[in-house]
Amino acid sequence: MEINLVSDTVTKPGHEMLQQMFRAKVGDDVYKQDPTVIELEDTVAGLFGMEAALFFPSGTMANQTAIKLHTNPGDELICDKWAHIFNYEGGGVAVNSGVSSRLIDGHRGMITANQVHEAINPPDFYHSPLTSLVCIENTTNKGGGACYDLQTLMEIGEVCKANNLKYHLDGARLWNALVAKRQHPKQFGELFDTVSVCLSKGLGAPVGSLLVGKHEHIQKALRIRKIFGGGMRQAGYLAAAGLYALQNNVGRLEEDHRRAKQLSVFLEQLPWIEKVEPVETNILIFSIKPQYSEAALVEKLKQKSIFISSLGRGKLRIVTHLDYKEVMHNYVLETLQKLTF
Ligand SMILES: *Cc1c(COP(=O)(O)O)cnc(C)c1O
Numbered sequence: 001m002e003i004n005l006v007s008d009t010v011t012k013p014g015h016e017m018l019q020q021m022f023r024a025k026v027g028d029d030v031y032k033q034d035p036t037v038i039e040l041e042d043t044v045a046g047l048f049g050m051e052a053a054l055f056f057p058s059g060t061m062a063n064q065t066a067i068k069l070h071t072n073p074g075d076e077l078i079c080d081k082w083a084h085i086f087n088y089e090g091g092g093v094a095v096n097s098g099v100s101s102r103l104i105d106g107h108r109g110m111i112t113a114n115q116v117h118e119a120i121n122p123p124d125f126y127h128s129p130l131t132s133l134v135c136i137e138n139t140t141n142k143g144g145g146a147c148y149d150l151q152t153l154m155e156i157g158e159v160c161k162a163n164n165l166k167y168h169l170d171g172a173r174l175w176n177a178l179v180a181k182r183q184h185p186k187q188f189g190e191l192f193d194t195v196s197v198c199l200s201k202g203l204g205a206p207v208g209s210l211l212v213g214k215h216e217h218i219q220k221a222l223r224i225r226k227i228f229g230g231g232m233r234q235a236g237y238l239a240a241a242g243l244y245a246l247q248n249n250v251g252r253l254e255e256d257h258r259r260a261k262q263l264s265v266f267l268e269q270l271p272w273i274e275k276v277e278p279v280e281t282n283i284l285i286f287s288i289k290p291q292y293s294e295a296a297l298v299e300k301l302k303q304k305s306i307f308i309s310s311l312g313r314g315k316l317r318i319v320t321h322l323d324y325k326e327v328m329h330n331y332v333l334e335t336l337q338k339l340t341f
Contacts, residue, residue, distance in 0.1 A: 003306045003328045008173075008256070008282060008321035011204040013241055020244040026236035029055070036236030040243050044197065044210045047246075048189030052218035055239060057230055059084075059172045059209040062196035064092045065224045066211055067133065070166035070193065073098030076129035078119045080106040082142035084170055085135055096228070100129055108277075109143025111136070113155035120163050133166045134159075136192075139173040139180075144317075145260075145283030147177035150187055157191045167191065172198040172209070176281040179253040193217065202253050202282060203245035204322040207238045249322060256282040256320040259329050263318060266333055272297075272341060274314065284318040285311070292341050304335045 004010045027033035037055050045053040056062040063085050079086055081103040085093060093099050102119045104111045121128040139145045160167040169192045188195055194213040199205035211221055225231060264279040267286055276286040288297060294310045301308055309317045
C-alpha cells in the first residue's frame with residue numbers, strides 16, 4: 001500500500017468515474033460540437049451564476065489566459081508574493097502577456113484591500129507600468145490551504161472597481177474553500193471578472209480546469225486558448241470525468257479537511273515538531289526542530305511507503321485527498337507515533 005501525500009493531484013479515476021468517461025457522448029470541441037464539454041461548461045457557469053465557461057487542459061493555461069485577457073503588454077498585475085501565477089507558472093506572466101508582477105507581502109498567501117490600494121501605480125504617471133489586474137488565490141497553495149473571508153474579497157473588489165482594475169480569482173482549490181467556509185460559488189461569481197477552477201485536484205478528475213466569466217471575456221479566452229494550443233478535439237471524455245467529480249466529490253472534501261486537521265493536532269504533540277501551521281482545508285505545512293533533518297524524515301516515511309514533500313528550510317508538506325482513505329490515515333498516524341530519529 002503506497003500512501004502519496006505529496007499533492008492532491010496524484011488521485012486516479014475510480015471505477016465509476018471511468019464508466020462515466022466511457023459512456024460520454026463526444027464531438028469535436030474545436031468546432032464546439034462536443035456535447036459533454038458544453039454540458040460541463042454550462043454546468044460550471046451556472047454554478048457561479050456567470051454567463052459562460054471554457055474548458056482547459058490545465059489550471060495554468062486557464063490562469064494564463066485570464067491574465068492575457070485582462071492586460072496589455074507593459075501592464076502590471078498585483079498578487080501575493082507566494083502566488084501560483086508568479087511562482088509556479090514558469091514565468092508565463094512575462095512570456096505570454098508581457099506583464100510585470102507587483103508582489104505583496106501578504107499573510108499565508110492572502111492580501112488585503114489596503115495593500116492592493118497601496119500597490120497601484122498612479123495611472124497618469126506614465127513612467128511606471130499601468131496597473132490593470134489583481135489576482136487572488138483561494139485557497140492559497142504555498143500559504144497552506146488558507147482561505148479568505150468574503151469580506152476581504154469584497155473590499156479588494158471595491159478597490160478594483162474604484163481604480164478600473166480587473167479582478168481574477170485563481171480558484172484551483174476554490175472547492176475546498178467553499179466547503180470549509182460554507183460559501184456558495186455564486187458569491188464568487190458576483191465578485192470577480194473571471195474565476196479559474198481545477199477539477200484535477202481535490203475533485204479527483206484526471207485532467208481539466210475551467211475559466212468562468214462574462215460572454216465577452218470567454219469569447220476572447222477562446223481565441224487565446226487557441227493561441228496557447230489548448231483547443232482539444234473529443235475532450236468530452238475528460239469533461240465527463242469533471243461532471244462526475246462535480247456531482248460526487250465536492251461534499252466529501254470535508255473528509256480530507258478532517259484528516260488534515262487530525263494530522264495537525266497529532267503532529268503538534270510529537271517531540272521532534274517545531275511548528276504546525278493552522279489547517280483550514282487539505283494542506284498541512286509543518287516544520288521540525290533544527291537538530292532534525294527534513295530529508296531524513298522524508299526518507300524514513302518513504303521506507304514505510306508514505307510520501308510527503310519537503311519545502312526546504314525545515315518545512316514539510318502533507319496534502320490529503322480522495323485516494324487517502326481511513327485505513328491509510330490510521331496507518332500514517334500509527335507510523336508517525338512510532339517514528340524515531
Ligand atoms: C495547481 C494549481 C494551479 C494550476 O495547476 P495545473 O497543474 O496547471 O493544473 C493554479 N493555481 C494554484 C493555486 C494551484 O494550486
